[in-house]
Amino acid sequence: MNPEEIFSMIKEASSCLEPVIRKTPVMISDAISQLSRAEVFLKMENFQRTGSFKVRGAYYKMSKMRGVKSVVAASSGNHAQGVSYSASLLGMKAKIVMPKYTPFFKVNAVKGYGGEAILHGETYDDAYLKAMEISKEEGIPFIHPFDDPEIIAGQGTIGLEISDLDFDAVIVPVGGGGLISGIAIAVKRLKPNAKVIGVQPAGAPSSYLSFREGRIVETDRAYSIADGVIVKRPGELTLKIMREFVDDIVLVDDREIARAIFLLLEREKTVVEGAGALPVAALLSGKLRLEGRRVVCVLSGGNIDPSMLDRIMNRVLLLEGRQIKVMGVLPERPGQLKRVIDVVAELGFNIVEIEHERLNPLIHPGMTQVTLVLEVPGREYADLLISRLRGMGLEFSQVMF
Incomplete structure (x- = not known):
């Protein structure tokens, strides 16, 4: 099936889906715009029914059966x-x-x-x-997640929905390639000068490698916190479309993805899954040079495991220096831990967690290992705390990440 036929299907899919899906909003992000030095718009597919864009392709495909x-x-x-x-x-x-x-x-x-x-x-x-x-x-049909023209057409309705915007580039998460294929066909047909850029996790780079080499590249292993885009190989049809209509695909690592999830929650008050955070991660990582441009980031979904979200938040707080972890050894005598806590209170830090380990065989008898996780204004405050404790004869150090 050629791209013109798929574009016609995209327009048909838009009418088919109108009573079923949400036409998700496009919101400007002042915070991400400032950090990336671009004018950034967020296409909020995390607000979509079922929590992601996937319902678009699935419903359109199945409605024709x-x-x-x-x-x-x-x-x-x-x-x-x-x-x-x-x-x-x-x-x-x-x-x-x-x-x-x-x-x-x-x-x-x-x-x-x-x-x-x-x-x-x-x-x-x-x-x-x-x-x-x-x-x-x-004898029942199999609904492929990406390598199907009708699935691609359904996902491509996002391209129609953003076509009224004046933008220079759209950044799209990439797994098997169904989403970016549909969006790319629509955008290049309606806004031929706009760039279409894909983002894939570095731990699951099959589409990135296939796009670069011009052939299907299957990866042996794939892992990322962006589990919604983990595929070992892209589709035959999607690779053909990506090679023709997509301008570039870049990779981001899990730290960059985690930071983007954190930023979207903290500054935009919106929850996205790892895959949904990929476009923002690419912008903030410096992998793309889009300063001064008008950019649309497709936040493809919001279905993140709450326990995973909690782990990501805590990890990023430590990496960003918003929380610190300090460790030291105290004599096993009454009041020793209170001395430490009093210093923490004087400095205005908040205690997140305390671990008190008496049974560590590596610690000298009569001593206790203490680990504290603290909320602080910035990473530089760790040195202030350590200096104060050492001035009291308490040997503490920061646990680095």
Whole structure:
């Protein structure tokens, strides 16, 4: 199928989806604009029904399957929810094969939308093979998460929705390539001078490598906190479209992704998953030179595990110097820990956590190892605290990250 045909499908999909999805807002971000020295707009697909853009492609694809009673898909996250939700609207049954260790909140979300969650295998690839087996045995269609022209067209409706904006570049998360393929076709058709730039995690770079080499490159291992875009290989169709319509793809690491998640929550009061934070991570990392340009960042989803969000927040606070961790050894005598806490209180720091370890065999008998996590105005305050404690004869040091 050629790009002009897909663009026609994108326009058809827009009408099809209008009564079903949310036309998510585009919001200017003063904070990210200031940090990146660009004029930054956020396309808030984390506000979309089911929490991500995936419902667009799933519903459009499934709405065209006349007479179909059941479908099957493989996914550990957003595609699973998009297919399940679409099936519930279209009167279909959806079987979703998910890896055995999929977080419970994702499994429960599928069930909540009326889908049947089938836990199988260790990885997405295991789940995919099982889903294909079910498709063949039961004679029901398999809904591919990205390498399908109708899926691509549904995702491409985002490109139509931002086309009224005056922008120089749109930055899009990349996994298997379905989202950026649809957006790229729409944007290049309507705003041919605008750049389309993809972002993929450094720990799962299959589309990046394939884009660079002009052929499918399959990675042996893939890991990132941006679990929504972890694929070992892109699609044949999506790679062809990316090579023709996408200007560049860059990589960001998990620290950069975590910082972007943190910034969006703190400064924009919006929750995004790792995949959704990729465009902001790319802007803030310096991987893109877009100073003075008008830029749209597609925040593709907000389905993040609450426990993962908590770990990310605490990690970034430590990395940014907003929290510090100090460790020292105190004599096992009454009042010794109070001396430390009194200094912390005098300096106006807040205690987040205290660990009191008496049984460490490496510590001299009669001594206790104490570790404190503290909220501080900035990383430079660690030296002030350490200096005060050492001045009292207490040997403390900062735990570095």
